[in-house]
Amino acid sequence: MAFAGASLVADGMLCASTKSAVDSGADSGYHLLIVEGYSRTKETTPNGEWIESRPFIVGGRRWTIDYSPNGDNSEDEEFISVFLVLDDDINHSVKVQYVFSFIDQPELRVSKHIRQSEPVFFSERHDVHGHHGRFRFMKREVFERSKHLKHDRFVLRCDLVVLKSDGNTKEQGVGTSALPFNELSPPSDLQSHFADLLLSKEGADITFEVGGEKFAAHRCVLAARSSIFKAQLYGAMNESSVVKITDMKAKVFGSLLTFIYTDAVPEFVDMEAYDGHEIIYAPRLLQFLEAAERYDLQRLKSICEEKLASFICAETVADIFAVAERRRCFGLKEACLEFIKADPSLHATFAAGGLGQITGTRSPSLLKRLLSKFGLLKL
Incomplete structure (x- = not known):
């Protein structure tokens, strides 16, 4: 079964890791919905509303999972509802076999069990047949006492097989056959396994106390990913577990x-620069960039730099420039300079002392370089 990506729900909302859908590249695949903070989703998502997963592609069609912690309608308010949704506008219906399970129910994901599931017929998203699922997937009271919910977290898995069709009609059952499972070579599911390891805390041997909260982690994982963590956690005489x-x-x-x-980034890294998002999310991105630099996570640092470059505006350029200089983000710093140079309204501000505020206690040589860069400001 091909891996079709994972969605992380935290603080009652989806944390987006990419803008585009994850393509399994096969006619069968599975998607993981990782919910961290189940009680929060129950509080913030009332009956009749849902949290939508990131899109994923299986069988050449685009899908999402809808998760309703308080039920899809008033008759099911005591239950958790989950649905598989066809999320594209292709005017061709498709026949699918699918199974929802929790990550600790491997017996439901064997190929025989999925092939024996009742095939269902999906049409466009906005059609009445655009989604199928379980209105009463599990009674909430039972779920909250079950082994599936651990430390207010759970992982839901959706396995689906898109049945092949010889025609392009909307008729059911026209020359359909399932792609044999033994012909698939599943791609790496390392990411989902490590996500589950972090959420379950199983085998954790180090605890971080940050801002009044505790985070359990694994020394070997941190050391493998960060040279700074490696030095801190495996340094001489470092036996502390907190x-x-x-x-x-x-x-x-x-x-x-x-x-x-x-390797997944939080939702605010994926936000587009419009309608004031720059002012709202730039400070959070700057904090994330500083954390990436602090722990020598160069890929994350580059991701933050690229996004911050699109968040430069009159209200954010000073703060972004200051962090870019401090953290040696040369490309981001140049982007700030070009923005200032291209906006004549900022020249007077900086000439009156604003530029000195940006550079703060930075070296005079830097200030001189900036001034010569503009060609409009004089010492």
Whole structure:
């Protein structure tokens, strides 16, 4: 079964890791919905509403999973509802076999069980047949006492097989046959396994205390991903199992751990620069960039730099420039300079002392270089 990506839900909302859908590249695949903070989703998502997963592609069609912690309608308010949704506008119906299971129910994911499931017929998203699922997937009271929910976290898995069709009609059952499971060579599911390891805390041997919250982790994973963590956690005489971090926000550190384990970035890294998003999300991105630099996570640092370059505006350029200089983000710093140079309204501000505020206690040589860069400002 091909891996079709994973979605992480935290603090009651989806944490987006990419803008585009994950393509399994096969006619059968599975997607993971990882919910961290189940009680939060129950509080913030009322009956009749749902949290939508990231899109994923199986069988050449685009899908999402809808998760309703308080039920899809008033008749099911005591239950958790889950649905598989056909999320494209292709005017051809498709026949699918699918199974929802929790990550600790491997017996439901064997190929025989899935092939024996009742095939269902999906049409366009906005059609009445655009989604199928379980209105009463599990009674909430039973779920909350079950082994599936651990430390307010659970992982839902959706396996699906898109049945082949010889025609392009919307008629059911026209020359359909399932792709044999033994012909698939599944891709790496390392990311999903490490995500589960972080969420389950199984085998954790180090605890971080950050902003009043505790985070369990694994020394070997951190050391493998970060030379800084390796030096700190495996340095001489370092046998402490608790590390206190006082100069970082808990949410930033939590997102940092998620990236270390899964390579996934939090939702705000994926936000587009419009409607004031620059002012809202640039400070959070700057904190994330500083954390990446602090723990020598160069790929994460590059991702933050690229996104921050699109968030440069009159309100954010000073703060972005200051961090770019401090953290040696040369490309980002140049982007700030070009923005200032291209906006004549900023020249007077900087000439009146604003540029000195940006550079703060930076070296005079830097200030001179900036002035010559503009050609409009004089010492």
